[in-house]
Amino acid sequence: xxxxxxxxxxxxxxxxxxxxxxxxxxxxxxxxxxxxxxxxxxxxxxxxxxxxxxxxxxxxxxxxxxxxxxxxxxxxxxxxxxxxxxxxxxxxxxxxxxxxxxxxxxxxxxxxxxxxxxxxxxxxxxxxxxxxxxxxxxxxxxxxxxxxxxxxxxxxxxxxxxx
Numbered sequence: 001x002x003x004x005x006x007x008x009x010x011x012x013x014x015x016x017x018x019x020x021x022x023x024x025x026x027x028x029x030x031x032x033x034x035x036x037x038x039x040x041x042x043x044x045x046x047x048x049x050x051x052x053x054x055x056x057x058x059x060x061x062x063x064x065x066x067x068x069x070x071x072x073x074x075x076x077x078x079x080x081x082x083x084x085x086x087x088x089x090x091x092x093x094x095x096x097x098x099x100x101x102x103x104x105x106x107x108x109x110x111x112x113x114x115x116x117x118x119x120x121x122x123x124x125x126x127x128x129x130x131x132x133x134x135x136x137x138x139x140x141x142x143x144x145x146x147x148x149x150x151x152x153x154x155x156x157x158x159x160x161x162x163x
Contacts (some may be wrong), residue, residue, distance in 0.1 A: 003018070037050040060095070066090045111130055
């Protein structure tokens with residue numbers, strides 16, 4: 001099983017996220033997701049261009065190993081608003097993702113989180129460089145990925161940046 005995402009070069013736009021079986025069959029998706037960094041946070045941390053290779057930049061393209069599915073306690077309102085019901089921890093293994101890790105990027109995730117303004121590009125709010133999708137989407141992905149990890153099977157996430 002693998003999780004595949006495609007994000008536009010212009011990260012203010014949405015991309016799509018899917019889960020595929022080992023044979024390439026689409027098991028879930030495609031669903032919208034976004035990889036735009038919060039511009040204020042990026043600027044405050046010395047990355048005003050939101051360079052994906054630098055801390056607080058846009059979500060880096062590349063290949064990641066999904067290392068953990070973390071359920072967020074709905075009673076922890078701050079964490080639930082930030083991440084939604086689940087977050088998938090990612091370990092960069094190739095491409096810009098690995099270079100970003102070498103440059104100090106940490107805590108790259110796929111997660112949900114409280115929506116922004118409905119009907120706008122900001123519905124999937126910017127993050128600190130993670131991939132964000134709707135809560136129901138991350139819940140569906142988590143339901144597929146968690147059993148794979150629990151059984152000891154590796155799950156890769158690839159993020160392609162399209163032009």
